[in-house]
Amino acid sequence: MLSLDQARRHLSPKAIRHRVGSGRWRQVHRAVYITHNGPVTPAQLPWIAVLAAGPTAVLGGLSAARAWGLRRYDDGLAHVLLPARHQTRSMPPRIRVHRTTILTDEDVLAVGQPRRTMPARSLVDAAQWAPNDDEARAIIAAGFQQRLVGGDHVQRVLDRLPRARRRSLIGQTAADAAGGAHSLSELDFLGLVRSAGLPEPTRQAVRRDAAGRRRYLDAWFEEWRVHVEIDGGQHLDRATAWVDMRRQNDLWQNGDRVLRFPAWAIRHDPTAVITQLRTALLAAGWRP
Numbered sequence: 001m002l003s004l005d006q007a008r009r010h011l012s013p014k015a016i017r018h019r020v021g022s023g024r025w026r027q028v029h030r031a032v033y034i035t036h037n038g039p040v041t042p043a044q045l046p047w048i049a050v051l052a053a054g055p056t057a058v059l060g061g062l063s064a065a066r067a068w069g070l071r072r073y074d075d076g077l078a079h080v081l082l083p084a085r086h087q088t089r090s091m092p093p094r095i096r097v098h099r100t101t102i103l104t105d106e107d108v109l110a111v112g113q114p115r116r117t118m119p120a121r122s123l124v125d126a127a128q129w130a131p132n133d134d135e136a137r138a139i140i141a142a143g144f145q146q147r148l149v150g151g152d153h154v155q156r157v158l159d160r161l162p163r164a165r166r167r168s169l170i171g172q173t174a175a176d177a178a179g180g181a182h183s184l185s186e187l188d189f190l191g192l193v194r195s196a197g198l199p200e201p202t203r204q205a206v207r208r209d210a211a212g213r214r215r216y217l218d219a220w221f222e223e224w225r226v227h228v229e230i231d232g233g234q235h236l237d238r239a240t241a242w243v244d245m246r247r248q249n250d251l252w253q254n255g256d257r258v259l260r261f262p263a264w265a266i267r268h269d270p271t272a273v274i275t276q277l278r279t280a281l282l283a284a285g286w287r288p
Contacts, residue, residue: 001044003032003033004031049092050115058081058103060122063077067114067116070139072142073139076094079095081103084099103117119143119149124140124158128165133166134184143177149174176190183230189219189230196278198281199281202217203218204218205217221281224285230263257280
């Protein structure tokens, strides 16, 4: 990938035109070239975005978060962040330009290429730009689950962005995720527990199984020894299901109550979920 200015440092305008005209290079923007004639790869799209948008541009949102290692979230676009007053001409396809009045040195990677926002700012912007609230919550939770951020990293970014879109939702999601709720279904479950007035569980509590291995519990009502597991689609796999059953058997052998709910039930049958959980807690000695 080369910008026109970069190409001019080494080649004459005639040599550049010859490479494009002969098909050795492709011009993907008025001032950006690919030095081959094949298709644009996913790894090249972010470079096209920052070169086309100019020297003040940085990768932002999902594009920056993916550069930091975020998995399973990709909208097929390249997102760039620019100062609010910076003007750009038309951009190549699949590139989205966003503007901001607040972009501190703390929010931008000082070294490395391409220039991009730091992980916490990347996740906050991705959540702001997400198509809906559920997607925004899932992105923030994934950032904690995949260890891109931790602690109060997201909150410190929000403190610098008093007018951020979905600010309250992002802050609450980050607080819950930092406490151990690492998936959208776990966040939804936590919301059901709070709405029903039930005691709040410990999330991602560490227990040892019969073999001494560390196990992480989705929700653990420790005082009453009630354990809740929320099963996503991966739990339908036979090998995964057997691992889950063995862990559940280990807990039952020690006298714990174990409830398991599929992720879809958290959203589509919340009354049954809360009814079963309340019954288990009452049977274990909890009193409202």
